[in-house]
Amino acid sequence: MDCLFCSIINGTIPSTKVYEDDNCYAFRDINPQAPVHCLVVPKTHIESLDSVTDENSATVAKVLVAIPKIAKLLGLSDGYRVISNVGENGCQSVHHLHFHILGGEKLAERMC
Ligand code: AMP
Numbered sequence: 218m219d220c221l222f223c224s225i226i227n228g229t230i231p232s233t234k235v236y237e238d239d240n241c242y243a244f245r246d247i248n249p250q251a252p253v254h255c256l257v258v259p260k261t262h263i264e265s266l267d268s269v270t271d272e273n274s275a276t277v278a279k280v281l282v283a284i285p286k287i288a289k290l291l292g293l294s295d296g297y298r299v300i301s302n303v304g305e306n307g308c309q310s311v312h313h314l315h316f317h318i319l320g321g322e323k324l325a326e327r328m329c
């Protein structure tokens with residue numbers, strides 16, 4: 218399967234690692250939309266939040282548990298925003314579930 222984020226996870230494509238555990242991988246976004254912009258992905262391929270099931274929900278939950286740890290590593294003590302784009306109308310461009318962590322400044326009250 219040809220998936221950009223699977224290739225990043227297995228090291229075929231380089232990335233700037235922020236955090237890694239058995240279940241998830243976090244790395245800097247190549248085109249940051251805020252002073253701090255990191256992506257957190259499950260190591261197993263799940264298309265998007267629209268593909269979460271009873272079977273894979275434990276994996277997704279572990280990604281969520283990692284997010285505050287990653288935010289702490291990134292120094293986001295004053296808060297941050299987490300976004301997951303889903304599908305065509307959500308403007309998802311990489312079809313491997315990922316959570317954007319954005320922060321490092323006071324973000325816009327609305328994203329669009
Ligand atoms: P989305 O539009 O929600 O699917 O987000 C995909 C994100 O992946 C975008 O913010 C891109 O900037 C980011 N991205 C694409 N290619 C890379 C890469 N090679 N390394 C890091 N981030 C990437």
Ligand code: ZN
Nearest residue numbers: 220223262313
């Ligand atoms: Zn993938």
